[in-house]
């Protein structure tokens with residue numbers, strides 16, 4: 001059951017401010033408040049989806065394409081295409097997902113090392 005009071009739902013409603021990077025009708029991207037790399041952005045869909053599985057199962061094809069184009073727009077805006085970046089989508093308890101609104105982390109700005117963990 002999607003929690004309408006999660007922090008990203010509040011950001012989408014405008015109840016809480018964010019450091020916005022890009023936005024259109026399908027997505028919003030903003031800087032992570034506790035960055036784990038020189039560049040650490042989050043991309044969220046506008047629809048109410050709890051995690052990657054919920055999003056991919058229930059979102060329309062238009063929403064899914066719009067979201068991933070939003071990831072690409074954000075990567076381009078942050079000038080990460082040349083040196084590269086890492087995408088992470090924590091999903092569910094074993095991933096330790098903290099915020100129950102689907103989001104993709106974009107990490108970059110230096111060599112991220114061989115590990116898949118963020119810290």
Ligand code: AMP
Nearest residue numbers: 007018031032033034090096097098099
């Ligand atoms: P996850 O563990 O994948 O759910 O990650 C949630 C991320 O949201 C963490 O990296 C937090 O630092 C970040 N975060 C939490 N609250 C905010 C906020 N108000 N603005 C920006 N980032 C946030």
